[in-house]
Amino acid sequence: MSATLRHIRYVLSENLVTLGAFALFTAFVLLAVLGPIVAPYDPLATDTARAMQPPSAAHWFGTDALGRDILSRIIIATRLDFGIAVAAVALSFVFGIALGLAAGFFGGWWDRIILRLADTIMAFPLFVLAMGIVAALGNSVANIVYATAIINLPFYIRVARAEANVRRNAGFVEAARLAGNGDWRILSHHIFPNILPPAMVQVSLNMGWAILNAAGLSFIGLGVRPPTPEWGIMVAEGATYIISGEWWVAFFPGMVLMLAVFCFNLLGDGLRDIIDPRRRT
Amino acid sequence: MSGVLLETVGLSRRFAVGRRAAGGKRASMLHAVDDVNLRVHAGESVGLVGESGCGKSTLVRLVSRLLDPSEGAIVFRERDIGAVPAAQFAAHPERGKIQMVFQDPTDSLNPRYSAADTIAEPMRLLRGARGDLAIAVRALADAVGLAPELLARFPHQLSGGQKARVGIARALASEPDLLILDEPTSALDVSVQAIILQLLARLRRERGLAYLFVSHDLNVVRLLCDRVVVMYLGRVVESGPAAEVFAHPRHPYTRALVSAIPGGTANLAGGRIRLSGEVRSPIDPDPAVCRFYGRCMQGAPRCGAEMPLLREPVAGHAVACHFDR
Amino acid sequence: MSAEIPLLKVENFGLEFRTRSGVVHALEGLNLAIRKGETVGLVGESGSGKSVLSFAMLGISDAAARVTGGSAWFGGLDLLKAGESDLAEIRGREISMIFQNPRTALNPIRRVGAQIEDVLKRHAAVRSADLRARAVEALRSVNIPDPERRYAAYPFELSGGMCQRVMIALALACGPALLIADEPTTGLDVTTQAGIMDLIAERARASGMATLFITHDLALAAEHCDRIIVMHAGHIVEAAPRRELFAAPRHPYTAQLIRATPAAGSLLEGLSAIPGNLPDLRRRDLPSCRFRERCERASSACDAPLPRIDAEALSGVACWHPLAVVAEAA
Numbered sequence: 060m061s062a063t064l065r066h067i068r069y070v071l072s073e074n075l076v077t078l079g080a081f082a083l084f085t086a087f088v089l090l091a092v093l094g095p096i097v098a099p100y101d102p103l104a105t106d107t108a109r110a111m112q113p114p115s116a117a118h119w120f121g122t123d124a125l126g127r128d129i130l131s132r133i134i135i136a137t138r139l140d141f142g143i144a145v146a147a148v149a150l151s152f153v154f155g156i157a158l159g160l161a162a163g164f165f166g167g168w169w170d171r172i173i174l175r176l177a178d179t180i181m182a183f184p185l186f187v188l189a190m191g192i193v194a195a196l197g198n199s200v201a202n203i204v205y206a207t208a209i210i211n212l213p214f215y216i217r218v219a220r221a222e223a224n225v226r227r228n229a230g231f232v233e234a235a236r237l238a239g240n241g242d243w244r245i246l247s248h249h250i251f252p253n254i255l256p257p258a259m260v261q262v263s264l265n266m267g268w269a270i271l272n273a274a275g276l277s278f279i280g281l282g283v284r285p286p287t288p289e290w291g292i293m294v295a296e297g298a299t300y301i302i303s304g305e306w307w308v309a310f311f312p313g314m315v316l317m318l319a320v321f322c323f324n325l326l327g328d329g330l331r332d333i334i335d336p337r338r339r340t
Numbered sequence: 341m342s343g344v345l346l347e348t349v350g351l352s353r354r355f356a357v358g359r360r361a362a363g364g365k366r367a368s369m370l371h372a373v374d375d376v377n378l379r380v381h382a383g384e385s386v387g388l389v390g391e392s393g394c395g396k397s398t399l400v401r402l403v404s405r406l407l408d409p410s411e412g413a414i415v416f417r418e419r420d421i422g423a424v425p426a427a428q429f430a431a432h433p434e435r436g437k438i439q440m441v442f443q444d445p446t447d448s449l450n451p452r453y454s455a456a457d458t459i460a461e462p463m464r465l466l467r468g469a470r471g472d473l474a475i476a477v478r479a480l481a482d483a484v485g486l487a488p489e490l491l492a493r494f495p496h497q498l499s500g501g502q503k504a505r506v507g508i509a510r511a512l513a514s515e516p517d518l519l520i521l522d523e524p525t526s527a528l529d530v531s532v533q534a535i536i537l538q539l540l541a542r543l544r545r546e547r548g549l550a551y552l553f554v555s556h557d558l559n560v561v562r563l564l565c566d567r568v569v570v571m572y573l574g575r576v577v578e579s580g581p582a583a584e585v586f587a588h589p590r591h592p593y594t595r596a597l598v599s600a601i602p603g604g605t606a607n608l609a610g611g612r613i614r615l616s617g618e619v620r621s622p623i624d625p626d627p628a629v630c631r632f633y634g635r636c637m638q639g640a641p642r643c644g645a646e647m648p649l650l651r652e653p654v655a656g657h658a659v660a661c662h663f664d665r
Numbered sequence: 666m667s668a669e670i671p672l673l674k675v676e677n678f679g680l681e682f683r684t685r686s687g688v689v690h691a692l693e694g695l696n697l698a699i700r701k702g703e704t705v706g707l708v709g710e711s712g713s714g715k716s717v718l719s720f721a722m723l724g725i726s727d728a729a730a731r732v733t734g735g736s737a738w739f740g741g742l743d744l745l746k747a748g749e750s751d752l753a754e755i756r757g758r759e760i761s762m763i764f765q766n767p768r769t770a771l772n773p774i775r776r777v778g779a780q781i782e783d784v785l786k787r788h789a790a791v792r793s794a795d796l797r798a799r800a801v802e803a804l805r806s807v808n809i810p811d812p813e814r815r816y817a818a819y820p821f822e823l824s825g826g827m828c829q830r831v832m833i834a835l836a837l838a839c840g841p842a843l844l845i846a847d848e849p850t851t852g853l854d855v856t857t858q859a860g861i862m863d864l865i866a867e868r869a870r871a872s873g874m875a876t877l878f879i880t881h882d883l884a885l886a887a888e889h890c891d892r893i894i895v896m897h898a899g900h901i902v903e904a905a906p907r908r909e910l911f912a913a914p915r916h917p918y919t920a921q922l923i924r925a926t927p928a929a930g931s932l933l934e935g936l937s938a939i940p941g942n943l944p945d946l947r948r949r950d951l952p953s954c955r956f957r958e959r960c961e962r963a964s965s966a967c968d969a970p971l972p973r974i975d976a977e978a979l980s981g982v983a984c985w986h987p988l989a990v991v992a993e994a995a
Contacts, residue, residue, distance in 0.1 A: 073685065230448030233406055237440050238510065239465030241430045252452040391854035392825070499942060500711075529710040529881065534925040535938035556854060559884070559927040563936070600859035602884035614863060615856050618810055619824065 070332045077329030083322040091138040100128035102135040102288045111305050121307035123296060129308065132288035133315050139283065140290055140319070143200065144269035147207035148262055154208075155215020156258060160246050162216065163223025174220070177213035185210040189272060193281045203282040207272050211265050218261050222254035260327040267323035274316055290316045344415075345550050346380040346403065346438075346518055351412035351422070353398050357623055370623050372398040374574040375412070377650075380518065385544060385551040387565035387582060389558060389597065393622065395574040396554050397522065403552065404440045404520050405429040417517070436466035436514030443523040445503035449495040455481070455506045456491040459513050466514040483546075484509045485539060501532035505539070512543070519544075521553045525560065537564060558601045562586055570594045573622050573631040576650060580657030590659040592636050613637065630662075638663050671698035672843055672875050673722070676976050678735035678745070680721055687947040691717050692899045695735070696976035699843065704869060704876040706890030706907075708883055708922075712943045714899040715879050719845045721745070722877075723762060724752040739843075758788040761836035765848035767828035771820040777831045778804070778816030781838060788839040803834040807864055826857035833864060840872055847879045862889050883926045887911060892979065895919045898943045898955035900971070905980035915982040918956050954984070962986040 071078045090097065100118075106126035114121045120129035162173035180188070192206035226232060227250075235249045274291030276282040283289040285296070290312045297309025352374050356367040373395045380386050388396050401407040403414060405426050414422035416434055424432055439462075442448035449458060459477045463469040469476065478488050486505040495503055504524065511519055521540065525533040541564060544551055555561050561568055562582055569579040570591065578591040589595045596613045617635040625631060633643040642662055650660040675697050682689040692714045699705050709715045720726055722737060722744055737744040739760065742751060756762075764770050772780055781800040785791040791799050797816070804812035807830040820828055829849060836844060846865060850858035866889060869876050880886050886893050887907060894904045895916065903916040914920040921939045941959035944951060953971050957963045966985045974981030 230442045230444055231450040233401075234440075234442060234448045234507075234510065235450065235461070236406060236426075236430055237404065237435075238462040239430050239435055239514070240461075242427060244465075249450050253450070391856060530883065530922060530925045531710055531939035533938075534927075534936035537927075538933060538936065538938075541933055557927070558855065559931075563927055563931070563933045596856055600855040602882065602888045612859070614860055616808070616810075 067333050070329060074329060074332070076325055077332070080322050080325035080329060083318065084326055087137060087141065087319060087322065090134050091141045094135050094138050098128075098131040098134040100131040102127060102132040103286055104128075111300070111308075113305075114307055120311040121305075123293075123308050124300070129293070129311050132293060133290070133312055136288040136290050136293065136312075139200075139287070140270050140273060143204055143207065143273040144266050146204045147211065147269045147273075148265050150204065150208035151211040151215055151265070152258065152262060155212045156219045156251070156254070158212075159216040159219025159221075160223045160250060160254070163220035164227050164242070164246055164250065166224075166227075170220070173216060177216040180210065181213045186272065186275060189276060190279070190281060193276055198281060198284070200283060203273055203276055206276070207269050210272070211269065214261055214265065215258065218257050219254055222257055223250055226250050226253055256330075259330045263323050263327035263330055266326075267320035270316065270319050270323070343382055344379055345382040345384075345417065346378070346552075347415045348376055348378045348399075348403065348422075349413045349415065351376045351378070351399070351402060351414065352410050353395075353402055353407065354410045368623050371574050371625055372622065373402060373409075374625075376571075376574075376576055378403075378569060378576070380550050380552055382517065383544075383548050383550055384567065385553060385565045387561035387568040388552060388554045388571065389556065389561055389568060390571035391556070393573075393619070394571045395622075396571050399571070400440070400520050400522055400552065400554055404438055405432075405435075430465075436462065437517045438520065439511040439514060439516040439518070440520040440522060441504075441507050441511045441524045444527050445500060445507050446495060446527070448507055449503055451495050454492055454494055455486065455498065455502075455509075458506055459491075459509045462510060462513040480509045480513060481505075483512070483543070485535075499532075500528050501536065504528060504532070504536050508536075508539070508543070512547070516549065518550045518552065521551055521555075523555050524553075526555070526557065533560075540564065558586070558597065570597065573620060573625070575631055575660065576658075577632065577661070578657075578659045579650075580654075580659075584657055590653070590657065590664050591632075591661050592638050592663075593632050596637075630660075669700060671700050671977060672703075673737065673739050673877075674698045674976055675722075675737045676735055677973075678718075678721070678737060679733035680717060680726070681731055681733055682727065682729045683731065684729060684947075689946045690899060690951060691730075691946060692721075693733075694971070694973055695901055696974055697894055697901060697904065698976045699875050699877055701842070702869070702873045702875055703892065704866070704878060704890045706886030706893040707877060707879045707896060708881070708886050708893055709896035710881055710922075710943075712898065712946075713896040715896050716847055718896075719762070719847050719877065719879055722845065723756055723760060724749070757784060757836075757841070758839045759841055760843045760845065761839075761841040762845040762847065763829070763832045763836050763849050765851045767832040767849075768820055768825060770832055771828060773820055776817050776819055777823070778818075781831075781835055784835050784838045799838075803838050804831070806837070806868070807831070807834045808860075809834075824857075825853055826861065829853065829857075829861055830864065833861070833868070837868055837872075837874075841874060843875045843877065844869070845877045845879070848881070849878075850885070851881075858885070865889075883922055884928055895922065899946060900955050900983060901974060902956065902984065903980075903982045904974050904978070905982075909980055913988070915987040916956075916984050917960050917962050917986075917988065920988055956984075 071081060104127065108126065109122050110124055110126040112118055112122045118128050118130065120133065122128055158173045162170040189206040189210050192209060193202050196202040196205065232245055232249060235245050240249065273282065277289050277291030278295045283292060285292055293312035294309050297312065300308050353372050354369040355372055357370045376399060390396050398407065402409050405421060408426050409422050412422065413420050416438060419434065421432065421434055429435055456477050459480055460473045463473055463476060477491060481488060481491055484505045486502060486509060490498060490502055525536050528536060537560065543549060553561060553565055565582045567580065568582045568585045570577050570593065572593050578585060578594045585594060586598055589598050596615050599613045615635050620631055620634055628645060628647055630643040630648050633639050636643065648660045648662045650658045652658045653664060675695055678692060678695040680692040682691055695718065707715045724744060724747065732745050735745065778800045781803050782796045785796060785799055801812045801816050804815055809815050809827060809830050823831065850861050853861065865876060878886065878890055890907055892904065892906050893910050895902050895918065897918050903919045910919065911923060914923055921937065924937045925939055927936060939959060944955050944958060953969065954967045957967050964986065969985065971983050972985065974983055
């Protein structure tokens with residue numbers, strides 16, 4: 060176990076970008092967990108007397124049209140945005156990897172059907188598809204999660220299928236068969252652990268997209284509804300004021316959104332280095 | 341010699357190649373293994389030699405039940421195991437009795453399994469061992485000369501020779517009767533090769549194993565095998581006692597093979613033989629033409645009209661050539 | 666013979682790799698010379714540095730590689746200090762190379778004939794009207810059956826042996842003075858291997874070309890080389906004419922290597938493995954003799970700097986306790 064920790068420390072010290080991404084990620088997770096404790100104000104408390112104040116010592120990120128503290132709203136929104144992203148990515152990871160493994164390993168009809176499914180999803184503009192799903196299923200947080208999971212499914216199917224396809228013929232799979240493993244055990248015990256590194260990179264990239272997707276749906280009025288604090292809604296609410304000079308209302312939530320996506324994208328490569336045992340020295 | 345452990349009868353494997361023609365014509369078939377009768381006695385070491393593409397890997401995968409035959413039977417310990425689909429053979433009672441050591445020690449080890457996990461898996465799955473197998477794994481590691489402190493390591497932390505030992509220990513973990521060795525030392529350095537070969541010889545002596553040893557290195561086959569089977573384009577062209585085949589090869593292909601051994605030319609009458617011409621295609625081959633015709637220095641019109649069958653001019657030494665009398 | 670200026674003379678050549686986990690002292694103090702028309706075998710196990718050496722001679726090396734010293738004179742040019750344009754001029758025309766795994770060395774989406782024409786155009790200044798004829802001729806010269814048809818073939822349509830023949834045709838198209846053959850037959854069948862080795866020897870004889878034949882297979886080197894150089898862990902440990910080397914190996918490593926190699930007459934019991942492993946070349950405290958920790962003859966005398974083999978000497982041994990010539994030959 061200590062070897063693993065040493066390795067993580069080694070990868071991080073060798074790669075400052077990854078270290079920065081990890082630090083940022085940790086900060087986001089802390090905000091998501093501790094949100095209500097660290098937020099300086101009640102995110103829902105309106106105070107028209109203090110509406111539209113620019114950033115100041117009292118309100119670091121300023122206040123919005125209803126006089127709510129933008130910093131507090133951003134902090135509280137972290138839990139919701141991350142929650143949606145994690146749940147959606149977890150769903151597409153589980154189902155996408157399972158489908159992709161079956162397609163790549165068994166080939167034949169499995170492969171044809173599963174690949175068609177992935178192609179069908181990919182044929183739509185993904186955001187429009189997500190809009191359609193939420194519109195059809197109803198406007199709720201759960202449905203945003205399902206929609207985001209569905210549009211991310213093809214990426215996992217493809218990663219798992221490609222990797223399983225290559226490894227299906229690897230010597231260690233033949234050896235596992237000789238050691239008495241049936242198909243399912245080969246998939247779960249031999250191939251799955253080996254596709255974890257590329258899948259984790261996909262997870263990290265997807266987290267960024269998932270957050271952006273959830274925010275995007277809220278931005279156009281689907282999914283999360285006001286007054287719930289959510290980054291997408293906050294950007295949408297602030298967008299109208301940019302022309303009139305109240306830039307901070309949209310700027311800070313947009314900035315945080317960008318940082319979150321950026322952070323996950325950078326995390327991908329670092330994760331691969333940590334998970335792949337061949338890079339451990 | 342004790343009883344027959346493994347026997348293949350008319351074993352063939354064909355693979356469909358290319359696209360089916362639009363007219364509904366049958367797809368072209370690659371004849372990888374064609375009508376092979378192979379016999380391995382208990383405790384015997386049989387070498388299987390031939391060039392790449394001659395079907396020895398396919399044959400080995402048929403016998404080890406990783407691949408299903410197109411035709412023919414595989415009789416192992418008096419049971420026909422050829423009819424059991426390869427996908428279901430993992431649960432077959434004979435699974436543990438036929439094991440294999442792979443060519444590439446790196447590729448054949450799961451990069452995420454420690455040496456101990458790799459060796460323990462067949463014990464659990466094939467012998468129903470439960471609980472802590474540390475003692476059994478350690479004993480097996482000891483038998484193949486793998487230091488116990490290496491058992492916790494992953495493949496990338498082991499040297500080539502150490503990985504080869506892990507592969508051998510895994511194959512022995514289910515206590516097989518027949519061990520198939522698919523070029524077990526071709527990926528190793530000479531300095532390690534010698535000790536692995538000696539280990540294999542010792543294990544066979546101690547455990548009464550039968551070996552089916554595939555190799556392209558005839559010097560190695562000569563060292564390890566009692567009998568040798570020479571394959572050419574899917575068919576057996578010669579088989580016999582190893583010393584006999586190397587000293588007096590009867591088939592022209594075997595003669596060329598023996599004369600190509602580096603440093604082996606001197607003791608062969610007739611000097612070096614170099615093959616010219618092209619290898620015949622294994623796709624839909626003409627059943628009436630000798631597969632070696634065209635490359636053979638003795639080729640005659642008869643070879644293009646009649647496939648020579650395997651005969652036994654001398655007891656125990658079979659050859660498939662019209663010119664052998 | 667020693668009065669003659671060698672074709673290639675490498676002196677005191679050293680090379681290291683800078684890696685994340687430290688500096689790898691890959692090659693150190695190499696001396697060797699190759700004379701005109703000579704076939705020299707460079708034999709060593711994996712990790713001995715034999716391929717690194719051959720690539721360095723062509724100025725091809727990893728970005729992490731750094732030459733630490735020495736010279737490699739070829740004609741009037743020091744290959745280690747030459748600029749990229751000089752090297753490009755020499756590569757292919759004066760020094761050619763063939764590799765293991767010919768299929769990957771050929772461009773998969775160009776016909777083999779066109780690939781030979783490229784080389785002819787670039788290095789041999791052949792008129793475009795003659796290109797096709799010369800390319801077919803080149804294929805014929807490496808005993809490819811039906812060269813007219815093979816001219817239009819793609820690499821994937823040819824067997825491994827055929828691809829290696831095409832590689833040889835490419836390498837020899839401009840009549841180089843030196844051919845570096847890096848494990849040219851590894852992965853090929855014995856019968857094909859014999860054909861390829863014969864072909865190289867035959868072409869070398871015909872044009873007076875020198876060959877540096879790099880291999881891990883001592884038996885193969887024994888059959889095809891005039892002189893053999895043995896490498897271990899980035900050092901040249903012994904050089905000797907072939908017969909001398911096998912009759913009376915002087916370095917303990919050479920002797921053990923010969924004993925470990927299965928040959929025509931050997932018995933399994935007669936084979937002996939070489940104990941120990943290569944030393945970690947990243948170590949700061951590498952002993953002056955890198956075989957020392959595996960050697961049964963090592964003593965405190967081995968702490969002294971290793972005796973070097975003179976580049977132009979026909980034979981030599983880098984050891985303080987070499988095996989006696991007479992005793993071993995008897």
